[in-house]
Amino acid sequence: MRGAQVLVVFDVDGTISPLPPRDGSGEPMWATPIPESVLAALQELTTAPDVLVGWVTSWSPGMVRSLTERRLDGRLDGRHLHDDDDWARGWRARAVTKAVAITGAQAVVWFDDMAVRANLLRTLERAGLSLAVLVIRPDEYTGITLLQARRASRFVNDFYSQREEST
Numbered sequence: 001m002r003g004a005q006v007l008v009v010f011d012v013d014g015t016i017s018p019l020p021p022r023d024g025s026g027e028p029m030w031a032t033p034i035p036e037s038v039l040a041a042l043q044e045l046t047t048a049p050d051v052l053v054g055w056v057t058s059w060s061p062g063m064v065r066s067l068t069e070r071r072l073d074g075r076l077d078g079r080h081l082h083d084d085d086d087w088a089r090g091w092r093a094r095a096v097t098k099a100v101a102i103t104g105a106q107a108v109v110w111f112d113d114m115a116v117r118a119n120l121l122r123t124l125e126r127a128g129l130s131l132a133v134l135v136i137r138p139d140e141y142t143g144i145t146l147l148q149a150r151r152a153s154r155f156v157n158d159f160y161s162q163r164e165e166s167t
Contacts, residue, residue: 005050005157007105008094010054010076012057014113014140034073034143037138043075045109045156053078054099056092056112093123100129107132107159109152113140132159 012018019034032132033039052074055064061080068077081099083091096110097120108131110120117135124131133153138144 005052005103005105006048006107006109006159007052007054007096007099007103007111008078008152008156009054009056009081009099009108010045010078011025011092011112011114012055012059014065015111015138015143016067016072016076018143019140034148038146039072040102041074041146041153042056042144045149045153046076046078048098048156051156052097052103052105054081055079056081056095056110079146090119093119096120097123097127097129098130100124101127105131107134107156108161109134109136109155111136111138111152113138145151 013019018056034042045051055078056111057064057080064080065077068074079099081095083094084096092112092115096108099105100108108120110133112135114138115135117133120133124133132155134152136144136148136152138148
C-alpha cells in the first residue's frame with residue numbers, strides 16, 4: 001500500500017530547458033525544450049500516485065506556470081518552491097527541505113544541473129529529516145535525458161517496493 005509521498009523537483013535552465021551552445025549557435029532556451037520522449041517519461045513519473053511536483057528555480061512562479069502551460073502542454077505542473085533569500089548560497093537545498101517538511105515527503109528526486117547532493121543531505125539532516133534522496137545533474141547543454149528520467153522512475157519504484165516489503 002502506498003502511503004508515502006515522493007517529491008520530484010525540477011529546475012528550468014539547463015535542466016528542463018537546455019542552454020544554447022557556448023559558441024552562440026543554436027536556438028534560444030524557449031525554443032529548445034526537452035525532447036517529447038523525455039517529457040512523456042517525466043509525466044508518467046510525476047502522475048504516479050503519491051508523487052508531488054515542485055519547481056526550484058530563479059524563475060518567478062508566473063514564468064514557471066507559463067512554461068508548464070505553454071511549452072510543456074500542461075505537464076509537470078507543480079508548486080514553485082522558494083527560500084527566504086532565493087539568491088543566497090544553498091537556497092535551492094533549503095527550498096527543497098522546506099517542501100519536504102511541509103508535504104511530509106519521504107523521498108526526493110531532484111533534477112537540477114547545479115544541484116549538490118551533499119548540500120541537500122546536510123540541509124535535510126539539520127532539519128531532522130531522513131529520507132531517500134536521488135539527485136540527478138543533467139548536462140546543462142543537453143537537459144534531462146531519457147536515461148535520467150528512467151533512472152528516476154526506477155528509484156521511485158524501488159522506494160515504494162521497499163516500503164511495501166517493510167509493512
